Amino acid sequence: MFSGAAVTPPVRPVIARWWSRMASAGVDPARLCPRAALAIDALADARASSPLRTTLPALRRHLGMIADDAERMMVLCDVIGCILWLEGHPRVLEQAKGITFEPGMLWTERSAGTNAIGTALAIDHPVQVFSAEHVLPEQRPWCWASSLHDPVTGDLLGVVDLSGPQRTALPYSVTLVTAAARIAEAALHERQLERDNRLRQTYLDGIRRTRGASSALIDERGRVLLAMPASWVSGVVGTPVAPGRIRLPTGDVAEAEPLRDGAWVLWGVDRVTARSTPQRPRLYVRRLGRHGRTVAVGDAPPRSLSLRQAEAIAPLVLHLDGLSAEQPTLHCTATRASLWCGR
Numbered sequence: 001m002f003s004g005a006a007v008t009p010p011v012r013p014v015i016a017r018w019w020s021r022m023a024s025a026g027v028d029p030a031r032l033c034p035r036a037a038l039a040i041d042a043l044a045d046a047r048a049s050s051p052l053r054t055t056l057p058a059l060r061r062h063l064g065m066i067a068d069d070a071e072r073m074m075v076l077c078d079v080i081g082c083i084l085w086l087e088g089h090p091r092v093l094e095q096a097k098g099i100t101f102e103p104g105m106l107w108t109e110r111s112a113g114t115n116a117i118g119t120a121l122a123i124d125h126p127v128q129v130f131s132a133e134h135v136l137p138e139q140r141p142w143c144w145a146s147s148l149h150d151p152v153t154g155d156l157l158g159v160v161d162l163s164g165p166q167r168t169a170l171p172y173s174v175t176l177v178t179a180a181a182r183i184a185e186a187a188l189h190e191r192q193l194e195r196d197n198r199l200r201q202t203y204l205d206g207i208r209r210t211r212g213a214s215s216a217l218i219d220e221r222g223r224v225l226l227a228m229p230a231s232w233v234s235g236v237v238g239t240p241v242a243p244g245r246i247r248l249p250t251g252d253v254a255e256a257e258p259l260r261d262g263a264w265v266l267w268g269v270d271r272v273t274a275r276s277t278p279q280r281p282r283l284y285v286r287r288l289g290r291h292g293r294t295v296a297v298g299d300a301p302p303r304s305l306s307l308r309q310a311e312a313i314a315p316l317v318l319h320l321d322g323l324s325a326e327q328p329t330l331h332c333t334a335t336r337a338s339l340w341c342g343r
Contacts, residue, residue, distance in 0.1 A: 021109065021122065034099070037082035037106035047084050052076055052148065052158050054191050055184035056085065059160060063180040064088070072164030075145075077117050079158050081108035092164050101163075116145035120159045126178045144173045146181035151189035152223070160184060199263045200226050206265065214268025217259070225263075232268060240264055 038046055047053055059074060064087055067074040073088035073096060083103050086096065096102065105111075109118035120127045126146040143163035150157055162177050196219070203217040203226060216227035222239040233248055240246050240256035246266075248254055254266040293310040294302035305313065 034101075034112040035106055036104055037080065038104040040104060043084070043104050046078070046082070050078055050084055050158075051150070051188065052078065052084065052184075055148065055160075055187050058183050058187040059180055060087070062183050063160070063162065063177070066176065067162060067164075070164065072162055075117065075159075075161035075163060077107060077121075077159045077161065079121070079156050081106050081111065081118055081121055081159075083107055083117075084158075088164070095165075096163075116143040116163070117159050117161045120145035120147050120161075121156070124156055126174055126181070128174050144177045146174075146178045148181050148184055148188075151185055151192055153221070157188075195261070196225050199259065199261065202259060203263075203265060206259075216254075216266045218264050218266060220262030233266070237266070 056076070059076065063074050066072070067088040071089040071092055073086055073092050075083060076085040077083050083101070083105050086093065086101070086103055101107070107115060107117045109115070109122055112118060116127050124147050126144070128144045143161055145159045145161040147159050148157045149155065160177060160181050162173055199217060199219065203215075207213075207215050207228060214228065214232045216233045216237075217225045218237060218239070219225055220239060222236050224234050224237060227233050233250060233252070233254075235249075237248050238246075243256055243258060246254055246256050248266070253269050257265045257267065259265050293305040293307070295305055295309075295313065296302040
């Protein structure tokens with residue numbers, strides 16, 4: 001019976017702290033019963049959206065084969081303690097079904113009592129729980145677990161666990177599981193770097209067509225992956241909720257455009273101003289008689305004008321406020337004289 005009294009040795013401190021957490025939460029271990037976190041039809045979606053799915057190849061190579069040979073199970077849970085993947089020796093997997101230790105089940109301390117998965121999540125540290133340290137008698141085999149973290153933010157992502165019968169217990173299992181967790185985190189980090197580099201290349205390919213504008217690439221977390229110039233913005237600037245103008249932590253105004261995979265490109269105020277007030281190309285007209293008559297638009301090469309064309313354009317250039325339908329004819333004689341005289 002759980003009385004809430006202080007726990008004394010020979011109980012290990014990590015287990016004693018579990019009893020204290022349960023007492024503080026008002027939980028009666030005698031009433032604990034593992035419950036489902038996901039319906040069977042929701043399990044596939046949870047696996048597909050979990051960042052832990054990318055760690056499976058590394059975990060299978062370094063832990064899965066050992067689990068199968070040693071009659072154990074490799075278990076991968078998400079941050080809420082839901083079992084997403086459970087693989088290992090067929091006999092042990094069949095035994096696990098008898099205690100509802102299956103994908104979709106919630107294996108936290110409040111759901112399943114003291115266990116390596118739930119306790120590793122609670123203390124964010126590698127842990128071993130064995131034999132009678134499990135509150136529920138049916139969970140008396142040994143189990144070892146280590147937490148997994150996001151390589152960028154350091155946030156807790158879940159737990160990798162190795163469980164099985166007492167007779168197959170190995171003295172170095174905690175070290176083995178901890179090493180497997182670090183290998184999985186390294187795989188996450190490598191995948192993140194590959195994704196960031198693909199985004200950087202896409203961004204660089206795009207800004208080559210836009211010169212002189214301050215810009216930056218940010219990921220879905222608002223983390224600046226690259227900026228041009230590098231001093232314009234850095235660190236974490238927050239994630240835009242929609243395309244359009246945003247204010248950066250520096251106080252600058254930028255325009256956010258979606259890129260791909262949740263990433264965004266931020267354009268500086270120079271780009272924003274240029275896009276909101278487009279510049280019209282300048283018209284250059286030369287009307288010196290003996291040196292030729294030409295017209296040019298913007299940076300385009302000048303084109304020669306006939307006398308008749310020059311007569312039509314000159315009044316319009318000289319009267320930028322506009323002319324009535326009759327006025328060009330009235331100005332025609334004066335314009336012709338001006339063109340011939342070179343004025």
